Amino acid sequence: MNAPAISIDALRDAIAQTRESLAQGGAALRAAYEAHPRTATVLKGRARLVDEAIVRLWQICGMPADAALVAVGGYGRGELFPCSDVDLLILLPAPAAGDLQARLSTLVGALWDVGLEIGHSVRTVEECLDAAAQDITVQTNLLEARLLTGDAPLFADFSARYREMLDVRAFFKAKQLEQEQRYARYNDTPYSLEPNCKESPGGLRDLQMLGWISRAAGLGRSWRDLARRRLITGEEASDLRSVERFLQHLRIRLHYLTGRAEDRLLFDHQEKLARILGIEATAAKRASEVLMQRYYLIAKKVTQINTILLQNYGTEIFPDRGGPAIVINPRFQAVRELLDIRHEQVFEQHPSALLECFLILQQRSELKGMTARTLRALWLARKQINAAYRANPANRALFLEILQQKRGIVHEFRRMNQYGILSRYLPPWRRIIGQMQHDLFHVYTVDQHILMVLRNVRRFTMGEHAHEYPLMTRLMLGFERHWLLYVAALFHDIAKGRGGDHSRLGMVDAREFCEQHGLAAEDTDLVIWLVEHHLTMSHVAQKEDTSDPEVVGRFARTVGSERRLTALYLLTHADIRGTSPKVWNGWKGKLLEDLFFATQRLLRGATPQQALGLDDRQEDARRLLRFHGLRPGTEDALWEQLDAVYFMRHSPEEIAWHTRVLYYRTDADEAVVKARVAEDEDGIQVMVFTRDQADLFVRLTGFFGRMGFSILDAKVHTTRHGYALDSFMLQSAGHDAHYRDVVILIEHELTERLNRPDAPVERPAEGRLSRQVRHFPITPQVSIRADDAGRHYILSLTAADRPGLLFGVAEVLARYGISVQTAKIATLGERVEDTFLLNGGGLSQDAQVVRIERELLDRLQV
Numbered sequence: 001m002n003a004p005a006i007s008i009d010a011l012r013d014a015i016a017q018t019r020e021s022l023a024q025g026g027a028a029l030r031a032a033y034e035a036h037p038r039t040a041t042v043l044k045g046r047a048r049l050v051d052e053a054i055v056r057l058w059q060i061c062g063m064p065a066d067a068a069l070v071a072v073g074g075y076g077r078g079e080l081f082p083c084s085d086v087d088l089l090i091l092l093p094a095p096a097a098g099d100l101q102a103r104l105s106t107l108v109g110a111l112w113d114v115g116l117e118i119g120h121s122v123r124t125v126e127e128c129l130d131a132a133a134q135d136i137t138v139q140t141n142l143l144e145a146r147l148l149t150g151d152a153p154l155f156a157d158f159s160a161r162y163r164e165m166l167d168v169r170a171f172f173k174a175k176q177l178e179q180e181q182r183y184a185r186y187n188d189t190p191y192s193l194e195p196n197c198k199e200s201p202g203g204l205r206d207l208q209m210l211g212w213i214s215r216a217a218g219l220g221r222s223w224r225d226l227a228r229r230r231l232i233t234g235e236e237a238s239d240l241r242s243v244e245r246f247l248q249h250l251r252i253r254l255h256y257l258t259g260r261a262e263d264r265l266l267f268d269h270q271e272k273l274a275r276i277l278g279i280e281a282t283a284a285k286r287a288s289e290v291l292m293q294r295y296y297l298i299a300k301k302v303t304q305i306n307t308i309l310l311q312n313y314g315t316e317i318f319p320d321r322g323g324p325a326i327v328i329n330p331r332f333q334a335v336r337e338l339l340d341i342r343h344e345q346v347f348e349q350h351p352s353a354l355l356e357c358f359l360i361l362q363q364r365s366e367l368k369g370m371t372a373r374t375l376r377a378l379w380l381a382r383k384q385i386n387a388a389y390r391a392n393p394a395n396r397a398l399f400l401e402i403l404q405q406k407r408g409i410v411h412e413f414r415r416m417n418q419y420g421i422l423s424r425y426l427p428p429w430r431r432i433i434g435q436m437q438h439d440l441f442h443v444y445t446v447d448q449h450i451l452m453v454l455r456n457v458r459r460f461t462m463g464e465h466a467h468e469y470p471l472m473t474r475l476m477l478g479f480e481r482h483w484l485l486y487v488a489a490l491f492h493d494i495a496k497g498r499g500g501d502h503s504r505l506g507m508v509d510a511r512e513f514c515e516q517h518g519l520a521a522e523d524t525d526l527v528i529w530l531v532e533h534h535l536t537m538s539h540v541a542q543k544e545d546t547s548d549p550e551v552v553g554r555f556a557r558t559v560g561s562e563r564r565l566t567a568l569y570l571l572t573h574a575d576i577r578g579t580s581p582k583v584w585n586g587w588k589g590k591l592l593e594d595l596f597f598a599t600q601r602l603l604r605g606a607t608p609q610q611a612l613g614l615d616d617r618q619e620d621a622r623r624l625l626r627f628h629g630l631r632p633g634t635e636d637a638l639w640e641q642l643d644a645v646y647f648m649r650h651s652p653e654e655i656a657w658h659t660r661v662l663y664y665r666t667d668a669d670e671a672v673v674k675a676r677v678a679e680d681e682d683g684i685q686v687m688v689f690t691r692d693q694a695d696l697f698v699r700l701t702g703f704f705g706r707m708g709f710s711i712l713d714a715k716v717h718t719t720r721h722g723y724a725l726d727s728f729m730l731q732s733a734g735h736d737a738h739y740r741d742v743v744i745l746i747e748h749e750l751t752e753r754l755n756r757p758d759a760p761v762e763r764p765a766e767g768r769l770s771r772q773v774r775h776f777p778i779t780p781q782v783s784i785r786a787d788d789a790g791r792h793y794i795l796s797l798t799a800a801d802r803p804g805l806l807f808g809v810a811e812v813l814a815r816y817g818i819s820v821q822t823a824k825i826a827t828l829g830e831r832v833e834d835t836f837l838l839n840g841g842g843l844s845q846d847a848q849v850v851r852i853e854r855e856l857l858d859r860l861q862v
Contacts, residue, residue, distance in 0.1 A: 006061055006106060014060045018053045019114045025049040026082070030256060039248040043079040050075070050086055053114060055149045061107040064100065066093050068150035068158075073119075074208075076144035081248075082255035083262075086111075087141060088120040089128070091150070091158055096122060117261070125158045129165055136174040139166070140212055168217045172317050175209055176310065190299035191448035193292075193436055197250050198263040202299025204247045206306045207240065213313050231312040233376075236305055243298045250295070253277065265295065289436050296434040296445065304379070304418065308372040311338070332360055339364075340371040347381035351389060354381060355398040355425075358416060362408035370415075378419050385424035396517050399425060404483045410455045417447060428494045428509045435497045443580040446496045454489045456574035471593065472573060475566050484523055487513070488530035488571055506531045529564060530571055537572040541591040543796065543835045545822055546598065547648040548787075549608030555595065556602040556611075565603060569596045585682050587712050587729050594651075612648045620652035621659065628660060635659045638666050641719040649715050649822065654685075654727065662689055667721075671754035675746045677739045683712060683731040684739050686746060692724045693757045698814045701807040703750055704730055705764025707742070711806055714823035761811075764804040778831055780860035782853045784843065792821060793843045795836040799860040805832065808859040816841040816852055 029045045051071070058069050073087035074080065088111075096104055104122055111118045123131065132139040142162055147155045183201050186192065190202035198204045213219075220226050223244075227237035253276055254262050257269055265273070270288035274280075279294075281287040314321070315336070326334040331346050331353045339361055346353050357378065361367050370378070389395055402412060416422040423430040432446035444452060459465040460476035476482055491513065495505035510531045514524035536558060544551045559565045572592060577584045602611035609615075618639075625635060638659055647655065661674050671690035678685055688700065697716060704711055713729040732739070753759065780799040787794055795813075799805065806825065813820060818841030825834050842848040 006103065011060055011106070011110060014057060015110050015113045018056060022049060022053055022114060022116075030082070033252070037249060039245055039252065042082060042252050043248065046080040046082065047071075047075060047078045050080060050116065051148055053116070054086070054088070054111065057107060057110045057114070058149055061103050061110065063103060063107065063150070066151050066154065067091065067100075068152070068155045069148045070150075070155060070158075071146045071148055072141040072144065074144075076141070076146040078146065081251055081261070083117075083258075083260050084255075085117045085119045085261065088118060089142070089145065090120065090122045091128070091154055092122065092124050093151075093154060095124060095127075125154070125161060128158060129161060132162065133165065136171075136178060139171065140175075143212055143216060166216060169317055171216050172213055172313060175213055179206070179209060187444075187452075189444065189448050189452075190303060191296055191434065191445040193443055193445065194264055194266050195295070195299070196264050197247055197254070197295070200299070202302040202306075204244070204251065206302050207244050207247070210306060210309050210313075213310075217313065217317055219313070219316060226309070231316070232305065232309055236308070239301055240305060243301055246294075246298050247302075249277070265292070292436055293434040300418065304375070307369075308375055311369075311372045328360060328364070332357065334364070334367060335371055337366060337368045338371045339367050339369070339374060341374050341377055344373070344377065347377055347384065351381075351384045352392070352394055352398060354378065354385060354421060355395060355402065358412040358421075359398060359402050359405070361415075362402065362405040362412055365407065375419065378421070382420040382424050385421065390425060390516075395425075400517055403486050409486065410451070410458050413454060414451055417451065426490070426494075426513070431498065432494060432496060444578075446493055449578055450490060450493055452578035453492065453571075453574045454486060456577050457485050457489050457570060460570060460574070469573075472570060475570060479563075479566055479570070481523065484519075484527055485530075485567060485570055488527050488534070488567070489574065491527070491531050492534040492571065492575065503532050503534060526564065526567060530567055533558065533568060534571055534575060537568050537592065537595065538576060541595045542588065543824055543833060545794075545824075545835075545837055546591070546595050547612065547645065547822075549612060550787075552595070552598045552602060552611060553608055556599045559599060559603070562600060562603050565596065565599055585712070585731070586678060587683065587731075590651075609644075614644055614647050617647050617650075617652045617655060621655040624652060624656035625659060628656070630660065630663070634663050638663050641666060641721050641723070642717075642725075643720065646717050646725070649717070650727065658687055658689075658725065658727075661687065662725075665689070666723075671751050673747045673751045673754070675743045677743065678729065683729055684709070684743065684746065686728045686730060686750075688724065688726045688728075688750070688754070690724055690754050692718055692722050693754075695761055695814045696724055696726075697820050698761055698807065698810040699753065700726065700728070700750075701810045702762040702764055703753060704728065705804050705807050706762055707746065707749075708732060710801075711823070711825050713825060714820070716820050716822060718819075764807050780857055782856045782860070784838070784849050784853055786843075787837075791839070793838045795838055795856075796834075797856065797860065798831065798833050801832045805860070806834070809834070809836075809856060812852065812855050812859055813838065813841070816848070818843065818852075 026046070026049065029042055029049070032045075033041045054069065063069070068091040070076070070089040070091050071078075071087070072089050074084065075087050080086065090104065090107075092100075108118060108120060111120075121131075128138075128142060132142055143166075145155075145159065145162075182199060182205065186196070186200045188201065190200055192200060196203060211221075214226060215221060219229060219231065223232070223237040223240045226232050227234050232240070250265075250273070251263060253273055254265070254269060257272060257276070262269075267288075270291060271286065274287035274291040277291065279287050279291050282290060285293075321336055325340065327342070328334060328339075331342060331350050333340050333342050339357060341347070341353075350356075357370065357374065361370070403409065413422065416425075417429075417433075423433055429447065432450070435446040457476075460469055460472040461482060463473075466473040476485075479485070487510070491506050491510040493502060493506065494509055495502040498505055507528050510528050511524065514527050519527070536555075540546065540551065540555050546552060556565075559568065569592065573589070576588060598611050598613065601613070602608065622632075622635065626632070650658070657674075657676075662668075662672065665672055668689065669691075671688065673686065673688055675684055675686045677683075686704075690696070697714075701711065709730040709732060711728055712731050713727075715727040717725045717727075719725055753762070778798065778800040781797065783796045785794055785796075786792075797809070806823075810820070813836075818838050821837040821839060823834065823836050825832065841852070843852075
């Protein structure tokens with residue numbers, strides 16, 4: 001018999017009443033929670049509120065009696081965060097058709113109309129089982145299915161058949177792989193400065209995954225159940241309840257604060273959350289930093305227990321895996337491919353074993369980690385590492401041996417940090433655990449940044465990464481005692497957050513370590529020097545004119561030897577890559593590489609001119625021109641108009657490219673613009689050749705700004721016969737441009753504008769400041785100083801990045817008649833540190849310089 005027709009008026013009234021009921025109920029839940037913050041008030045209360053609303057609409061829509069409405073996912077568990085999606089399964093005895101399809105469409109529309117974010121599926125039992133077999137996400141959602149209303153026998157049949165098809169072993173393996181992939185998306189660390197409290201390592205998802213596996217394997221439905229089965233201790237069960245409540249509170253507060261399903265602890269929210277949670281600032285830390293350090297401790301505990309519990313699950317689910325214990329030595333054995341202590345008092349009776357266990361893991365590749373009881377014992381025994389322990393020569397030798405192993409260095413240092421061993425052995429390390437960095441380009445806490453740098457240095461030794469870092473790998477393999485770079489990496493930022501110059505303060509810690517561990521004098525000097533100068537090479541490469549022989553000569557005198565140069569180059573490369581996935585690009589790599597080779601030639605006895613490779617560059621450029629079919633002498637007409645500075649500032653490949661485009665147009669009446677995608681496809685190179693004209697640099701920066709590009713590098717050159725030959729490296733502000741699609745557009749549009757020099761200068765659109773800058777403002781700094789030779793002036797500026805910034809600078813300089821010779825644009829996250837080589841404009845007059853500086857500061861102020 002057909003169901004009665006849906007009354008449109010009744011449905012409209014039901015939707016209005018339900019929407020009102022949800023709003024009033026939600027407001028009451030929030031008021032109750034804020035009066036007495038208990039997570040169940042919100043999580044269980046909202047689930048019940050939504051249950052009533054959905055069942056009511058189901059009934060109004062006249063859904064058939066042989067269908068079932070099922071809550072799945074977190075909603076099936078009976079928990080809903082304030083703004084979470086509502087996951088539903090509409091279970092049918094047969095595929096929907098005709099009138100039922102129309103009713104389903106009406107129901108789903110009504111659910112959206114009342115303000116619920118619905119995720120739904122409509123399936124038969126067989127379709128559910130097929131989907132679950134193919135997709136672990138579907139299988140997991142169905143694991144916590146809960147009947148809301150409808151045909152109970154149909155739901156019971158589904159539940160029974162689902163349990164029959166559930167392969168617990170396959171489910172366990174799939175969830176482990178899923179966790180590994182999720183961790184990889186967050187760079188395998190909970191210690192991001194803006195973590196996701198749900199998805200990041202150490203977040204709620206880790207706890208939910210433990211619950212899913214436990215439920216699938218029939219091991220229990222609560223932490224207390226797991227403790228009764230001795231899968232965790234009573235203390236660990238209590239810890240899990242505590243950390244789960246903290247993370248739930250945090251997520252509830254985030255949803256209420258933002259009014260949406262926001263799970264990221266963004267800078268925008270951290271200070272407000274701290275205030276809401278009653279966390280106050282200390283003399284040394286903002287309230288937001290206190291909150292985040294608490295969060296990191298919670299995340300650390302979650303990942304520790306997650307590791308232990310997954311191992312114990314594996315023992316329960318795979319009881320037949322592995323064989324008898326294999327004795328390694330009197331203290332350790334191998335059990336199921338894991339390192340295990342031979343008795344509970346190993347670390348108390350043999351304290352050196354606290355370091356020895358990490359060494360064994362490095363030396364025995366068949367071991368995949370430590371058993372749960374070993375990890376527990378390690379954590380509990382960590383406080384045995386004290387001053388006497390650190391002074392023991394045997395323990396010092398063990399620590400150095402860990403640093404010198406052929407494999408497992410990064411894994412074991414991460415494990416040492418996770419279980420409190422590293423901070424006990426290196427006391428300065430304690431002060432950087434969870435230490436936030438407010439410089440807008442680091443995205444990790446200080447301790448995690450250091451471990452990322454260690455990882456990067458380590459990768460230079462590994463063949464599987466040689467394709468990524470061919471030069472680094474070659475240099476590293478030829479570097480004697482390369483483990484010294486690991487020591488330098490550990491100490492390069494260890495003094496951050498203490499106040500003062502962290503490079504100088506870190507030297508003291510590095511010296512103490514090296515001397516206590518008996519390093520040779522020359523090795524000690526190298527490590528200390530690297531810690532002191534770990535920022536020097538990036539500063540010179542990105543902010544100074546490395547085509548100036550004096551700049552390279554001064555850097556070479558600072559370095560002093562080729563061994564130091566190689567070590568600093570490797571550490572600098574690793575350091576920049578370890579700040580943030582977004583900070584590194586091929587252009588920065590090229591700057592460092594050019595400085596490295598120029599300095600290397602100088603240290604090997606070349607003259608400054610030879611070190612910069614003027615003759616070699618010209619010869620290499622000629623070879624490239626011959627390769628492209630240009631006859632000898634073709635380049636002469638253009639090259640006669642170019643001075644040595646041009647050849648020193650451009651690579652042979654750039655020189656050859658310019659020559660191929662211009663050799664027959666050296667006296668062109670119209671502008672010549674050519675663009676191409678950079679070799680690493682992470683930007684666009686643009687060459688402009690035109691008769692020199694007023695405000696040219698302003699016009700170019702305005703055009704690129706309107707096109708939505710950031711200028712990474714600018715080389716401005718005037719030929720002997722009065723033409724501008726300028727080169728730019730551009731990058732999309734969003735880092736997601738399809739560069740090949742805009743090359744022709746740039747060439748056409750810019751040529752047209754340059755051929756109309758009387759046309760008004762285009763101003764780029766004003767853009768909004770990023771949210772990071774709003775929370776961590778940067779005070780602009782401007783400095784104009786004469787170079788050592790007194791021929792040019794160097795403008796250095798630091799400011800918060802924003803669209804149109806470079807145009808504003810160029811406009812001020814043009815107003816004073818100042819010519820820009822080169823521009824080095826260093827963008828470090830949301831911070832720019834730009835350097836310009838200038839001449840003209842009365843820069844020799846102090847009063848004029850002050851006026852220019854003041855006007856620039858006004859333009860940079862946000």
